[in-house]
Amino acid sequence: xxxxxxxxxxxxxxxxxxxxxxxxxxxxxxxxxxxxxxxxxxxxxxxxxxxxxxxxxxxxxxxxxxxxxxxxxxxxxxxxxxxxxxxxxxxxxxxxxxxxxxxxxxxxxxxxxxxxxxxxxxxxxxxxxxxxxxxxxxxxxxxxxxxxxxxxxxxxxxxxxxxxxxxxxxxxxxxxxxxxxxxxxxxxxxxxxxxxxxxxxxxxxxxxxxxxxxxxxxxxxxxxxxxxxxxxxxxxxxxxxxxxxxxxxxxxxxxxxxxxxxxxxxxxxxxxxxxxxxxxxxxxxxxxxxxxxxxxxxxxxxxxxxxxxxxxxxxxxxxxxxxxxxxxxxxxxxxxxxxxxxxxxxxxxxxxxxxxxxxxxxxxxxxxxxxxxxxxxxxxxxxxxxxxxxxxxxxxxxxxxxxxx
Amino acid sequence: xxxxxxxxxxxxxxxxxxxxxxxxxxxxxxxxxxxxxxxxxxxxxxxxxxxxxxxxxxxxxxxxxxxxxxxxxxxxxxxxxxxxxxxxxxxxxxxxxxxxxxxxxxxxxxxxxxxxxxxxxxxxxxxxxxxxxxx
Numbered sequence: 001x002x003x004x005x006x007x008x009x010x011x012x013x014x015x016x017x018x019x020x021x022x023x024x025x026x027x028x029x030x031x032x033x034x035x036x037x038x039x040x041x042x043x044x045x046x047x048x049x050x051x052x053x054x055x056x057x058x059x060x061x062x063x064x065x066x067x068x069x070x071x072x073x074x075x076x077x078x079x080x081x082x083x084x085x086x087x088x089x090x091x092x093x094x095x096x097x098x099x100x101x102x103x104x105x106x107x108x109x110x111x112x113x114x115x116x117x118x119x120x121x122x123x124x125x126x127x128x129x130x131x132x133x134x135x136x137x138x139x140x141x142x143x144x145x146x147x148x149x150x151x152x153x154x155x156x157x158x159x160x161x162x163x164x165x166x167x168x169x170x171x172x173x174x175x176x177x178x179x180x181x182x183x184x185x186x187x188x189x190x191x192x193x194x195x196x197x198x199x200x201x202x203x204x205x206x207x208x209x210x211x212x213x214x215x216x217x218x219x220x221x222x223x224x225x226x227x228x229x230x231x232x233x234x235x236x237x238x239x240x241x242x243x244x245x246x247x248x249x250x251x252x253x254x255x256x257x258x259x260x261x262x263x264x265x266x267x268x269x270x271x272x273x274x275x276x277x278x279x280x281x282x283x284x285x286x287x288x289x290x291x292x293x294x295x296x297x298x299x300x301x302x303x304x305x306x307x308x309x310x311x312x313x314x315x316x317x318x319x320x321x322x323x324x325x326x327x328x329x330x331x332x333x334x335x336x337x338x339x340x341x342x343x344x345x346x347x348x349x350x351x352x353x354x355x356x357x358x359x360x361x362x363x364x365x366x367x368x369x370x371x372x373x374x375x376x377x378x379x380x381x382x383x384x385x386x387x388x389x390x391x392x393x394x395x396x397x398x399x400x401x402x403x404x405x
Numbered sequence: 406x407x408x409x410x411x412x413x414x415x416x417x418x419x420x421x422x423x424x425x426x427x428x429x430x431x432x433x434x435x436x437x438x439x440x441x442x443x444x445x446x447x448x449x450x451x452x453x454x455x456x457x458x459x460x461x462x463x464x465x466x467x468x469x470x471x472x473x474x475x476x477x478x479x480x481x482x483x484x485x486x487x488x489x490x491x492x493x494x495x496x497x498x499x500x501x502x503x504x505x506x507x508x509x510x511x512x513x514x515x516x517x518x519x520x521x522x523x524x525x526x527x528x529x530x531x532x533x534x535x536x537x538x539x540x
Contacts, residue, residue, distance in 0.1 A: 048491065049493075050532065108529075112534075185495050185530055185532075186499065186529060186530045188499065192499075193498040193499055194498075195495065195498075270491060270533060271533075272532040272533060273532055273533075273534065274532055275529050275530065280532070282491065282532070282533075335509070335512070336509070337497075337498075337507060337509070347497075347498035348498060349493075349494045349495050349496070349497050349498035349499070349507075350493055350494045350495070351493050351495055351532070352493060353491045353492045353493045353494075353512075354492075354512035355491075355492040355511060355512045355513045356491055356492060358512075
């Protein structure tokens with residue numbers, strides 16, 4: 001049994017044993033989990049995949065004379081931002097697209113540029129075009145502004161993602177007779193291919209499946225800089241069927257994260273375009289797991305063959321919200337490049353980059369070994385499988401006039 | 406026998422010419438049509454794999470040039486922008502000739518240009534614009 005404080009003391013002295021979630025698998029195999037739990041201090045994890053509930057908010061500074069962008073309209077490189085905040089605070093969503101983008105008018109649309117791409121360009125140090133119109137007030141007389149702006153010019157630029165880092169995700173297939181264009185990529189007819197999206201054994205929430213160490217206040221690698229877990233993510237759904245080791249068999253937990261965009265790097269925040277679907281932001285996240293006891297270690301050392309997920313048809317089941325699984329497969333099978341669905345051999349591909357997830361786990365390991373990244377004890381745990389959370393669909397209710405005319 | 410992959414561009418007045426037929430019949434070439442986009446009275450594009458004796462290939466190419474068909478070697482056309490690639494592997498299961506493939510140890514994507522038939526599937530599926538076509 002160790003505490004986070006004790007582990008941090010070892011990190012400061014350069015004596016902590018830090019392994020990635022891949023390296024720890026062999027370590028446990030050789031040493032046994034009891035001895036390994038005593039020796040290993042931290043396991044680093046990583047993931048790099050499209051995470052659509054992402055965005056950034058900015059304070060762009062006050063122009064002279066002043067303009068109240070709040071309540072008006074504003075764009076960054078033609079991409080609309082949310083202005084329902086204070087005078088010069090704006091919020092850019094990863095999936096926002098320019099008003100004049102043709103979308104799916106000619107199907108499948110390209111969705112070449114949107115919020116995710118603006119974030120990538122800003123992080124790369126580029127200037128973007130800020131345009132805004134306002135209604136004008138006595139204290140904010142100006143009605144229009146058009147200027148170039150970079151992250152350096154802004155007071156604050158904060159990456160703020162309400163849902164990232166999905167713990168497990170569906171494998172998407174298409175049983176229909178035509179190609180379909182989804183957020184899980186292009187899916188060929190008659191089970192032509194299967195796409196998955198998880199780093200499996202490197203995924204942070206698989207390495208701490210019951211959220212024993214990852215919680216509100218956990219310091220993380222976010223987009224190449226430092227960030228924090230600030231809440232559970234939207235759609236956090238911990239009460240799902242799990243394996244004996246606690247691994248959810250279906251999409252389950254999520255986290256909301258925040259961090260200073262000015263310290264991030266474009267390698268780890270990438271604008272993303274899905275043909276026929278839309279725009280997204282691919283986010284790099286790495287989370288350290290303090291090895292406080294043997295159970296935490298055993299879970300952090302989980303292998304791809306011990307993590308499973310469901311195969312879901314995206315031509316009918318998913319769009320119609322029917323929760324039918326075409327079968328269960330392990331991440332080891334998915335990563336082999338081929339799975340069997342309905343007796344048919346189906347080639348697999350991923351949307352989440354395992355190679356980059358591995359790089360993130362390595363970088364985080366270096367940061368911790370170098371003493372520049374200390375672990376945090378979370379200030380509040382995320383709801384877990386004992387929370388009785390029910391994942392709700394939207395029940396449509398007809399309007400009823402209260403005062404019939 | 407040598408094989409070459411070429412991209413043919415037809416001006417509108419040549420789209421009704423039986424070019425493939427002549428390449429086979431008069432120049433004794435094996436023709437494999439990899440891609441085609443020809444609309445009568447508009448510009449046309451054809452991607453061919455030609456196999457034959459070197460001399461016949463040269464004569465066939467000369468015939469196309471004299472006719473006014475623009476030709477270009479195919480291998481120049483699809484580019485993998487390695488810096489933009491995130492190695493997500495989304496392209497690899499849809500590449501019909503496995504020119505894009507995954508090295509399983511590293512889970513990194515590789516591109517064999519020689520195998521590429523320029524079907525452009527990778528351009529449709531790559532979320533990061535890491536594949537580029539230049540006709």
